[in-house]
Amino acid sequence: MLTIAVCIKQVPDTHMVKIDPVRGTLERDRIPNIMNPDDMHAVEMALFLKGRYGGTVTAITMGPPQAAEILEESYAMGVDSAVLVSDSRFAGSDSYVTGKILSRAIAGLGSFNIVITGVEAVDGSTASVGYHLSEFLRMPLITQIHKIDIEEKHAVIERLYGHEYQKIRVDLPLILSVNKNTNVVRFPALADIRTCFEKPIRRMTMEDIGGSEKEYGLSGSPTVVIQSESFVHARERETMNGNIQEKIEDLLVRLKKHNIIRY
């Protein structure tokens, strides 16, 4: 029987990002929130392992109260329990502090054989939190997984690492970090969607995980964001006209002019 924790995050759907054309700023209010795409694959991995070996899956998210939405979604996918780690004192945590909070929440929930995360979140794209967890929880972290078999006290994993395929044996407990290359996410069953809103969500605050206020949020974060500006990189766009052959000739003339190709 496996005990599996899966860490998920609610993020803005960055494909829907809109920039205010006048002020050049992000229109955050108009962006819908979704479960981070890599985390869907993390939930899938958890449910796959549960299906094959038996066990329980606990979904954990850290975020504001509305992040409970993705816990309901994870219930619809088939997790067994859900935990919302939420406290206004956690707001503004950088990736290091996020790792600290999640690791303390995970440790506080009991002992897990396997912790699963997405590789990265689309909003921050640091891809660091999994490694922070690996250090805080003292569990090895494995990425780029192609095949996994759980044996008694260890996992045998095939993965692509750099330019090489590796077959490795890893002691449990361990952390798996997964993304869309790992698996295909299931569709929730209608019956599960119907009941997912009624299932209990356990809430954890700073009092539940311990530590003091100065360790968390902005004050606990070693990094400080001192400025944010929108990013614009326009170029002169010259359009090639005419039929396809004429466009090709026009383009070749220009590439020759730049001395990029020559005859």
Add this chain to the structure above:
Amino acid sequence: MEERHMEKKGGRESKGVMVFVEIQDHERVLEGARELLTKGRGLADRLGEKVYAVVLALEAEKYLADVKNYGPDFILYMSHNDLKHYNSEIFPELFTGLIKEYNPSILLIPSTEAGSDLAPRLSQRFHTGLTAHCTGLDIIDSDEHGEGLLLMKRPAFSGNMVASIICPESRPQIATVQPGVFEKAERTGQHADVIELAYSFDTSSLRVVNCEAPRRWDRCTVPLEQADVVVAGGRGLGAKCNFDRLFELSQMLGGEVGATRVPVFNGWCGLERMIGQTGKTVKPRLYMGFGISGQIQHTTSIVDAEIIVSVNADPGAPIFDISDYVIQEDAARFLEALIERLKKEKLTFACGM
């Protein structure tokens, strides 16, 4: 965990720039490491401090002359068979020892697979900040936070914003940078102290072990980050058979093939060809995008190309706004016609000459 923190606080003042000189495929110095040595040299000169290049490899000696060309004051190296590949248990442990001993103020790490593992582990062990995937590094003085701080710029919010980040209190200030972001420059006449350090690690404590010898996976002939010409394909190419023709074009132009997420996801090519915020950053002389709409995650990684040509059937494709030359055509059809046209000419590719 906590005592590490105390030790650092009570000790000497942190000084110097340490660079992880990653060895790629156990055969060459990573280009991104040369770039970071160059960048690190510039930062250290601004601060009046030293640069420490760290080489951990099998037969590390053979890389030292190459590393020296980029102007470090010290080259610290360990040579051992255990260091042939990056190892997520051994390397962080060795670096922890080096950081305690040399106490650098700044630590620069390439954002490769190895570096992305190493950096957050060290950040946790030293309770210090990490800024991942930086696109700009500088030294600033701040009235509020103090002097000689590392200013780290990175894309935020999927590349729609640029955030300026500092790490005012804890040390080292850790930044990771994708290969290709900075320029490399040789610095001759710089004296470097070369120091061999004894390697020791108890491998019986490893929790991850290889079951069998690893096997090689296809890779680009020229690393994508260094290619002078990049022809990239996206969703608009429609099918693998169309995407495959990019290889024909890249061969004619002496370049390499890149991709957005969709071709990688569809299995038209390997992950090592993905250009984007989570893939590679390229700055070729010529970038040609076929059937690429221009999601911001992709375009932030091509903006340093000298010339950007984009081909897309959609007149509203966002990539057109960051292109020098715009061709509104079906990407697959244009690609085929361009290849046929180039076949008729005896073409000389001028880049790199």
